């Protein structure tokens with residue numbers, strides 16, 4: 001077999017065999033396939049697509065290019081289940097969801113990512129907790145999942161190395177936005193945690209990877225078909241990203257929103273709806289609940305009786321954070337020296353949010369990255385972000401900026417105001433949750 005013959009077959013619109021895909025992926029991993037060949041292959045897939053069996057093969061071969069966690073011999077008394085989001089602004093769902101599902105009897109080995117560009121990353125949010133170790137040993141990771149029910153950690157170099165190289169070449173060859181390649185890239189990493197079921201959150205809107213509902217549906221369908229084809233019971237829920245999900249953005253700021261949610265201090269309605277929907281999917285897919293009502297009942301129970309918050313506190317401590325973090329988080333999370341309300345220039349209803357640009361305000365403040373290697377300021381960000389439909393005026397700010405200094409606060413305020421449009425009348429509101437594609441509904 002020759003890489004150029006495989007590229008030629010895909011260029012000419014043929015369907016690749018499992019052997020051809022396995023050969024190419026091995027070449028990506030061991031360096032025998034060149035960067036030029038990988039770029040050409042990606043472009044051929046970009047234009048000619050891949051049938052579902054090819055996508056399953058690409059996913060499995062990339063997953064098997066690295067370490068796949070095995071739970072054999074662990075005797076977990078409950079199902080292994082996780083969630084993944086395609087990424088958005090103010091999306092702190094994972095912070096609550098892992099502990100909530102664990103408190104209901106699930107086992108959640110969550111391998112999460114960092115923020116890049118305008119989107120936030122779960123790992124960065126956890127790193128705002130002093131001592132929290134996102135890179136425990138494999139043994140500790142599995143032990144913590146077994147003992148506590150959840151561990152949220154970072155990806156290691158051992159996970160899907162083929163995807164790492166493939167993605168970096170897609171990034172510079174205009175081939176990231178290919179649904180077969182996105183599907184295989186996401187799932188090769190996610191399924192390497194040895195999952196039995198997975199709830200996907202596919203964001204749609206101007207702050208999402210897929211801006212149109214049709215593209216989001218196509219990605220959701222592809223992910224559901226491929227993950228189920230790879231033996232992992234998976235659904236995909238399409239949720240709104242035409243504005244911030246919660247009312248905070250940043251790292252310590254979102255951690256604070258998550259703790260207040262878990263401890264019942266306050267629950268942003270949009271964030272609550274998405275969190276409950278995705279947790280519900282996890283309970284249904286994994287068989288912990290048989291109906292949506294039962295799932296909701298169980299989830300409300302662990303929120304109300306404090307069990308979800310307790311699991312969160314135990315996980316933080318097991319991964320190196322303070323034992324009393326849940327009680328004394330205010331003293332542990334970093335605070336920005338400048339906190340400033342930002343008011344609209346004239347009163348009106350918030351009618352539209354340029355969500356990508358809103359996310360970039362956090363980057364301007366130093367809370368996000370332009371390059372994967374950049375370091376970030378965990379204290380900065382936004383709080384009290386008002387949703388679409390809110391009437392704002394000289395009394396009610398659009399949001400509060402948390403900044404390192406006055407200069408960055410002023411620059412962020414200009415960007416924040418530019419990202420929000422106002423109208424005289426109450427605008428039409430989009431749904432927060434659009435639809436769920438169940439394992440049975442995927443079109444192969």
Ligand code: URA
Nearest residue numbers: 176181182183185186
């Ligand atoms: N996230 C990934 O991990 N891979 C993609 O291709 C796109 C988003």
